[in-house]
Amino acid sequence: MSTPKDLRYSEEHEWVKTEDGKVRIGITHFAQSELGDIVFVELPQVGDELVADEPFGSVESVKTVSELYAPISGKVVEINEELEDSPEFVNESPYDKAWMVVVEPADNAQVDALLTAEQYEAIIEE
Amino acid sequence: MHNDNQPLIFELSTEGRVGYSLSELDVPAVDLAAILPSEFIRTEEAELPEVSELDIMRHYTALSRRNHGVDSGFYPLGSCTMKYNPKINESVARFAGFANIHPLQDESTVQGALELMYDLQEHLIEITGMDEVTLQPAAGAHGEWTALMMIRAFHEANGDFQRTKVLVPDSAHGTNPASATVAGFDTVTVKSDENGLVDLEDLRRLVGDDTAALMLTNPNTLGLFEEHILDIAEIVHSVGGKVYYDGANLNAVMSKARPGDMGFDCVHLNLHKTFTGPHGGGGPGSGPVGVKADLIPYLPKPVLVKTEEGYHFDYDRPQSIGRVKPFYGNFGINVRAYTYIRSMGPDGLKAVTENAVINANYMMRRLEPYFDLPYNRHCKHEFVLSGSRQKKLGARTLDMAKRLLDFGYHPPTTYFPLNVEEGLMIEPTETESKETLDAFCDAMIQIAKEVEETPEVVQNAPHTTVIGRLDETRAARNPVLRYERETVEV
Numbered sequence: 001m002s003t004p005k006d007l008r009y010s011e012e013h014e015w016v017k018t019e020d021g022k023v024r025i026g027i028t029h030f031a032q033s034e035l036g037d038i039v040f041v042e043l044p045q046v047g048d049e050l051v052a053d054e055p056f057g058s059v060e061s062v063k064t065v066s067e068l069y070a071p072i073s074g075k076v077v078e079i080n081e082e083l084e085d086s087p088e089f090v091n092e093s094p095y096d097k098a099w100m101v102v103v104e105p106a107d108n109a110q111v112d113a114l115l116t117a118e119q120y121e122a123i124i125e126e
Numbered sequence: 127m128h129n130d131n132q133p134l135i136f137e138l139s140t141e142g143r144v145g146y147s148l149s150e151l152d153v154p155a156v157d158l159a160a161i162l163p164s165e166f167i168r169t170e171e172a173e174l175p176e177v178s179e180l181d182i183m184r185h186y187t188a189l190s191r192r193n194h195g196v197d198s199g200f201y202p203l204g205s206c207t208m209k210y211n212p213k214i215n216e217s218v219a220r221f222a223g224f225a226n227i228h229p230l231q232d233e234s235t236v237q238g239a240l241e242l243m244y245d246l247q248e249h250l251i252e253i254t255g256m257d258e259v260t261l262q263p264a265a266g267a268h269g270e271w272t273a274l275m276m277i278r279a280f281h282e283a284n285g286d287f288q289r290t291k292v293l294v295p296d297s298a299h300g301t302n303p304a305s306a307t308v309a310g311f312d313t314v315t316v317k318s319d320e321n322g323l324v325d326l327e328d329l330r331r332l333v334g335d336d337t338a339a340l341m342l343t344n345p346n347t348l349g350l351f352e353e354h355i356l357d358i359a360e361i362v363h364s365v366g367g368k369v370y371y372d373g374a375n376l377n378a379v380m381s382k383a384r385p386g387d388m389g390f391d392c393v394h395l396n397l398h399k400t401f402t403g404p405h406g407g408g409g410p411g412s413g414p415v416g417v418k419a420d421l422i423p424y425l426p427k428p429v430l431v432k433t434e435e436g437y438h439f440d441y442d443r444p445q446s447i448g449r450v451k452p453f454y455g456n457f458g459i460n461v462r463a464y465t466y467i468r469s470m471g472p473d474g475l476k477a478v479t480e481n482a483v484i485n486a487n488y489m490m491r492r493l494e495p496y497f498d499l500p501y502n503r504h505c506k507h508e509f510v511l512s513g514s515r516q517k518k519l520g521a522r523t524l525d526m527a528k529r530l531l532d533f534g535y536h537p538p539t540t541y542f543p544l545n546v547e548e549g550l551m552i553e554p555t556e557t558e559s560k561e562t563l564d565a566f567c568d569a570m571i572q573i574a575k576e577v578e579e580t581p582e583v584v585q586n587a588p589h590t591t592v593i594g595r596l597d598e599t600r601a602a603r604n605p606v607l608r609y610e611r612e613t614v615e616v
Contacts, residue, residue, distance in 0.1 A: 037598075037602075039599060039602035039603050040602070041517040060602075062602055063524060063540070063541045064541055064544070068506055087603065088603070093569035
């Protein structure tokens with residue numbers, strides 16, 4: 001199962017990528033494979049404040065609707081509008097085309113506290 | 127089963143074919159343009175199918191043969207209580223005195239109907255251990271919302287405007303957080319412990335002076351009785367919150383244990399589940415709400431009362447949350463529930479619960495060797511298996527549910543509750559015979575063996591239905607919501 005080494009992860013199966021002081025967030029390969037075919041993605045709006053561990057959106061698959069939990073706190077500066085028309089990106093390209101939001105972290109220490117790829121892999125193997 | 131391809135009614139249409147004849151106009155013709163604004167006047171012909179009466183009859187009869195209902199086969203849909211609806215209910219609901227009255231009739235002319243409503247309220251009060259009942263809410267989620275609005279009004283009357291949070295266990299029905307949101311509350315999730323019950327430590331941590339209520343199903347959606355219910359109620363009451371009973375699973379405890387005795391302050395019931403109103407045909411339902419004394423002032427009005435002169439709708443309820451449904455609830459469903467309660471009697475209702483519980487436990491133990499059983503305890507009226515073992519072999523719970531269609535069964539609830547991986551939630555109800563339970567278990571066991579030996583049979587199911595496996599992803603991503611003549615490709 002693919003878990004890129006350069007990303008950080010949350011226990012709720014989000015990935016976080018640091019880019020120029022901001023972070024890009026999506027859901028993991030493992031998450032999309034558990035959910036099955038994604039048919040709808042609901043994202044926050046630019047300017048919304050995420051609160052760590054609180055829901056910030058949802059993904060709907062054929063079998064269930066799951067909340068997206070914010071891995072860190074921060075302000076949304078960009079959202080992936082393509083997911084509205086192409087939810088299948090979440091299944092096809094979870095780490096690239098299906099990024100969900102870009103956030104300005106409120107506290108960089110929260111990013112550093114996230115799981116490493118090795119730690120995340122250990123969790124999903126359980 | 128007819129393996130025919132039944133066209134849409136629009137595709138059966140032949141231009142100019144007429145299935146009706148109207149009599150001559152015997153009132154003065156009216157010029158629509160003289161009485162309606164122009165934007166309301168249709169300029170094109172309505173695109174309705176043009177078919178004969180016989181075409182219509184054959185078309186819809188063919189479609190109706192494809193239905194699956196509890197009258198045609200076993201329907202073990204977990205937490206839905208798809209029990210048999212006794213036909214005596216239908217006879218009584220059709221009595222002229224019930225079927226032909228109008229809700230705007232004067233009270234004095236419908237005393238019998240009001241007496242039935244009043245007596246039904248009294249029976250439900252006795253069954254739930256509450257102090258008062260309203261029959262107004264139209265169905266379960268409507269009952270949840272009605273009760274939460276009463277709780278809100280109660281707190282506001284006490285000046286407790288800071289009570290904005292409703293606690294809901296992570297195994298709850300999805301309607302609970304939805305009702306809380308619609309009633310203007312924020313939902314807070316309470317974790318389950320390793321036994322599948324409410325985690326008391328988590329609950330203690332979450333309650334406070336912002337707690338409006340806890341919503342709880344007992345037994346919960348795993349079919350497990352919340353054995354610490356008195357402690358749970360005490361924790362919520364100690365901070366001034368109310369405890370709400372979701373009656374979805376009342377069939378597991380009816381006439382054995384009463385929500386009112388467990389510490390609940392209010393309760394909704396699904397008369398279309400537990401009390402044999404028709405269920406699964408699109409309604410209507412009926413979701414009465416019972417309350418303890420301190421919530422009575424907030425009941426929806428009018429409240430049906432009994433006076434020396436007879437039965438009477440009392441509108442003089444200044445603290446009422448108001449009307450929640452036109453007229454007085456789904457009266458016809460309430461007649462059916464009343465008929466059921468009266469024909470069963472107290473001992474009959476007790477036997478219902480006993481049989482519902484023993485049926486579920488019997489099936490759980492028969493299926494336990496073949497499927498994972500994450501919460502392995504005595505269950506109440508339903509139990510939840512996990513398809514994890516089969517998933518590792520390449521067949522998911524969805525595939526097994528589809529395979530059950532080949533055996534003529536409605537599949538159980540799948541992928542719920544959310545805290546069970548690949549969940550299969552089975553509720554047999556009390557009305558099924560041991561032979562039916564065994565036949566269903568045999569089918570499940572055969573499917574488990576197929577997953578090991580010939581998984582493709584399960585992965586590609588169903589094989590014997592009129593239509594095979596549907597592409598649910600394509601249907602969800604590119605839904606075709608209505609017929610359009612130009613775009614249809616046959």
